[in-house]
Amino acid sequence: MRTYRLILVGFGNVGQGFAQILREQGEELATQGLQAVIVAVSDLLKGSVYRPAGFSPAELLDTVQAGKSLETLDATAKGWDAQRSIAECEADVLVELSYTDLKTGEPAVSHVRQALQRGMHAITTNKGPVALHYPELAELAAEKGVQFGIEGTVMSGTPSMRLGSELLGAAGVTKIQGIVNGTTNYILSQMEDGASYSDALADAQAQGYAEADPTGDVEGFDAAGKVVILANVLMGAKISMADVDRQGITKLTSRDIAEARAEKTRWKLIASVEKTADGVKASVKPTLISMTHPLASVGGATNAVTYSTKLLGDVTLIGPGAGRLATGYAILGDLMAIHRSA
Amino acid sequence: MRTYRLILVGFGNVGQGFAQILREQGEELATQGLQAVIVAVSDLLKGSVYRPAGFSPAELLDTVQAGKSLETLDATAKGWDAQRSIAECEADVLVELSYTDLKTGEPAVSHVRQALQRGMHAITTNKGPVALHYPELAELAAEKGVQFGIEGTVMSGTPSMRLGSELLGAAGVTKIQGIVNGTTNYILSQMEDGASYSDALADAQAQGYAEADPTGDVEGFDAAGKVVILANVLMGAKISMADVDRQGITKLTSRDIAEARAEKTRWKLIASVEKTADGVKASVKPTLISMTHPLASVGGATNAVTYSTKLLGDVTLIGPGAGRLATGYAILGDLMAIHRSA
Numbered sequence: 070m071r072t073y074r075l076i077l078v079g080f081g082n083v084g085q086g087f088a089q090i091l092r093e094q095g096e097e098l099a100t101q102g103l104q105a106v107i108v109a110v111s112d113l114l115k116g117s118v119y120r121p122a123g124f125s126p127a128e129l130l131d132t133v134q135a136g137k138s139l140e141t142l143d144a145t146a147k148g149w150d151a152q153r154s155i156a157e158c159e160a161d162v163l164v165e166l167s168y169t170d171l172k173t174g175e176p177a178v179s180h181v182r183q184a185l186q187r188g189m190h191a192i193t194t195n196k197g198p199v200a201l202h203y204p205e206l207a208e209l210a211a212e213k214g215v216q217f218g219i220e221g222t223v224m225s226g227t228p229s230m231r232l233g234s235e236l237l238g239a240a241g242v243t244k245i246q247g248i249v250n251g252t253t254n255y256i257l258s259q260m261e262d263g264a265s266y267s268d269a270l271a272d273a274q275a276q277g278y279a280e281a282d283p284t285g286d287v288e289g290f291d292a293a294g295k296v297v298i299l300a301n302v303l304m305g306a307k308i309s310m311a312d313v314d315r316q317g318i319t320k321l322t323s324r325d326i327a328e329a330r331a332e333k334t335r336w337k338l339i340a341s342v343e344k345t346a347d348g349v350k351a352s353v354k355p356t357l358i359s360m361t362h363p364l365a366s367v368g369g370a371t372n373a374v375t376y377s378t379k380l381l382g383d384v385t386l387i388g389p390g391a392g393r394l395a396t397g398y399a400i401l402g403d404l405m406a407i408h409r410s411a
Numbered sequence: 412m413r414t415y416r417l418i419l420v421g422f423g424n425v426g427q428g429f430a431q432i433l434r435e436q437g438e439e440l441a442t443q444g445l446q447a448v449i450v451a452v453s454d455l456l457k458g459s460v461y462r463p464a465g466f467s468p469a470e471l472l473d474t475v476q477a478g479k480s481l482e483t484l485d486a487t488a489k490g491w492d493a494q495r496s497i498a499e500c501e502a503d504v505l506v507e508l509s510y511t512d513l514k515t516g517e518p519a520v521s522h523v524r525q526a527l528q529r530g531m532h533a534i535t536t537n538k539g540p541v542a543l544h545y546p547e548l549a550e551l552a553a554e555k556g557v558q559f560g561i562e563g564t565v566m567s568g569t570p571s572m573r574l575g576s577e578l579l580g581a582a583g584v585t586k587i588q589g590i591v592n593g594t595t596n597y598i599l600s601q602m603e604d605g606a607s608y609s610d611a612l613a614d615a616q617a618q619g620y621a622e623a624d625p626t627g628d629v630e631g632f633d634a635a636g637k638v639v640i641l642a643n644v645l646m647g648a649k650i651s652m653a654d655v656d657r658q659g660i661t662k663l664t665s666r667d668i669a670e671a672r673a674e675k676t677r678w679k680l681i682a683s684v685e686k687t688a689d690g691v692k693a694s695v696k697p698t699l700i701s702m703t704h705p706l707a708s709v710g711g712a713t714n715a716v717t718y719s720t721k722l723l724g725d726v727t728l729i730g731p732g733a734g735r736l737a738t739g740y741a742i743l744g745d746l747m748a749i750h751r752s753a
Binding site for chain 2 (some may be wrong): 226380387
């Protein structure tokens with residue numbers, strides 16, 4: 070049995086989803102020789118606690134679900150910020166789940182860098198540090214002999230990164246196209262069913278898919294971050310957000326969508342990255358695709374990626390792109406990969 | 412650098428596709444510390460040769476592509492049957508590519524059993540031994556500390572088995588539904604475009620998708636073999652061909668297909684396996700699916716599998732189900748897995 074001592078920075082939906090998985094699958098994981106112990110949680114709103122012997126997932130979940138601060142729990146230390154938790158908790162793995170900032174990547178980048186420098190593995194579902202600093206952080210992890218798990222940054226727990234690297238890498242991936250933003254795909258699906266853009270957006274906001282300020286989704290920034298991750302992780306590129314030819318869905322009209330339908334095509338916000346003679350070309354833009362393309366049938370908030378490969382031709386993966394348990398599963402997948410490589 | 416000495420039993424399309432991949436990617440594999448050397452090939456039609464220092468993929472391919480017997484090559488031994496090759500070649504890996512027999516599994520089962528018993532890894536793309544004897548052969552491999560690679564038996568090189576086990580196993584797979592026979596899917600697609608069943612079948616035969624006696628495909632035997640493999644490998648079941656509720660596509664009429672279309676549904680030959688309170692239930696039958704289901708858009712000879720999981724909901728993989736390079740890639744994937752575990 071190998072025990073991994075975990076620090077969770079951030080305990081919102083994803084952190085709670087991961088805790089729920091550990092609560093329900095802890096025994097199953099133990100049969101595979103893996104024991105995950107949460108020794109610290111540091112969350113700006115829910116409180117920060119450290120207990121060397123670990124917290125049970127159930128006590129953490131019960132506390133926040135009762136609306137109480139984590140600091141009502143028995144703990145050796147309380148109120149530490151993330152930096153101090155990483156410095157003093159002697160954990161094996163940082164699980165970085167703070168909020169996403171695609172401009173600076175902070176505070177997540179600093180947390181991940183600090184953990185890797187201390188020789189801790191780092192897992193994140195946060196696009197910021199990966200879209201902005203993957204080459205540097207991956208190199209640091211390699212230098213320290215630890216892993217940097219990033220499965221949850223694209224398609225949440227649907228294993229798009231590991232499929233593309235471990236299972237399709239040797240087939241020669243030359244191009245990746247995907248629907249990697251569920252909010253815009255939901256809006257486009259609603260518009261196909263007759264809704265106006267503004268009604269569809271309001272609906273997406275009501276469903277919790279879109280934020281109050283929807284710019285990050287509808288202008289394609291979120292998808293652009295994911296394109297950078299696909300390019301840099303799966304194609305060994307070193308591009309940045311500015312290299313992505315980005316256009317959102319805000320200029321698409323109901324009429325465009327109806328016209329496409331009449332011609333048996335469909336508008337989708339397609340994220341694309343392709344190896345060319347001039348290097349990797351990356352874009353996010355509304356694209357007309359044929360109804361027979363595997364991405365055409367991907368409706369609602371579902372995500373999908375098509376990998377074009379030399380040996381297999383096209384391989385498509387379709388699955389959830391968000392969700393509490395789905396994203397929590399990404400963390401489990403990264404933790405199991407750390408365990409396999411141990 | 413780790414060298415794997417390979418025996419290829421069978422050198423038809425798949426064996427040649429694998430040799431072509433080794434010819435083109437040998438240097439790339441070497442950078443990953445893996446060297447694959449073909450020390451023997453035993454094929455009933457193309458001849459049987461053994462050379463301890465190995466044959467280059469190019470000389471094997473050039474010889475058969477020139478229409479010459481492999482026995483025209485310089486070799487230490489010629490004319491050995493598969494059994495003798497396995498017994499005397501001191502290889503590390505048997506690559507079993509002889510013809511498929513879903514009734515007895517022979518001669519492939521005997522070859523695989525013999526190799527595993529000698530402590531050799533075995534890789535096969537042949538459904539026979541896996542559909543009929545997986546539990547026994549997997550146990551034998553485990554006992555001998557070697558691997559039994561079977562990725563190519565479902566969806567050829569599209570990594571459906573490894574996705575289902577390594578990447579989705581921990582998500583709790585409760586049901587698998589798929590289009591796992593390209594021939595029948597091609598026929599149904601042609602019928603949707605207006606062809607009669609007999610014209611569509613003749614077309615599939617002309618394209619090389621269907622054999623002269625199409626029974627194995629159109630009556631669902633091929634798909635049933637794959638259902639058994641999915642159940643036994645991914646769900647730990649121990650079912651056999653007789654446990655599959657099997658029905659082919661021969662009773663579907665053009666009228667059925669047109670009626671489905673009018674109701675925005677589509678007939679697909681769906682292979683299904685599900686965990687129930689009464690054990691695993693497996694079937695292959697024509698099934699009406701909604702146009703919004705990810706499997707509905709899978710046309711022509713393409714294959715697809717939808718895994719229903721506890722943590723992620725549905726995840727679908729779409730890709731080729733046949734092809735020389737695609738199936739050759741399955742062998743490479745299994746070989747790389749052997750290498751990773753070494």
